[in-house]
Amino acid sequence: MLYEAAGPEPGEPDPGPSDWIAEGIPALYLDGWGRSGDIAVVAETAERALVGAAWFRLYFEHAHGWGFVDEQTPELAIAVVEAFRRRGVGRALLENLIARAREARFGALSLSTLENTSGARLYESLGFRRVGEFEELAVMRMDLTQA
Ligand SMILES: CC(C)(COP(=O)(O)OP(=O)(O)OC[C@H]1O[C@@H](n2cnc3c(N)ncnc32)[C@H](O)[C@@H]1OP(=O)(O)O)[C@@H](O)C(=O)NCCC(=O)NCCS
DSSP states (O other), rough: OHHHHHSOOTTSSSOOSSSHHHHHHHHHTTTTTTSSSSSEEEETTTOEEEEEEEEEEOOBBTTTOOTOOOTTTTTTEEOGGGOOOSSSHHHHHHHHHHHHHHHHTTTTTEEEEEETTTTHHHHHHTTTTEEETTTEEEEEEOOOSSS
């Protein structure tokens, strides 16, 4: 799901995840999953096949990914497998994850995204706002302290 979230866009060359693993990206986003602040939701078919996931975790000034804003703000990632996109699965995952973040008393969430994508439109419609950029990605933040 992480590779679905941050790997090549559909139609782009797909070299597979080995370079990516060597760069430590999966380790940063997933190793030791279950530490304080880690929360995930998944979407499954009636047959329990995994079709999507959204999750967040806290990162550090010295070790963080593309959508980092500060050490108090979890960064989320989301992916829906291509065949199940454009049916509302992504929105449902995010609404659920945002509710979990509020329950856990986080004041904000962040993420990074390519601009002018389906994801970017979805995040904006849920209340995320652009607060910066990281290389070619927009960094977005959602304030959870407002009703
Ligand atoms: C971004 C992503 C998670 C969105 O997931 P999704 O399940 O397609 O999201 P939704 O279905 O809720 O919404 C996407 C679009 O489908 C539309 N849609 C939702 N239900 C629909 C339906 N029943 N019929 C037609 N369209 C529908 C939405 O209006 C939205 O339209 P838009 O792109 O024109 O704004 C998915 O595209 C993805 O995995 N992308 C690759 C990974 C990625 O970019 N991850 C983000 C970086 S962390």
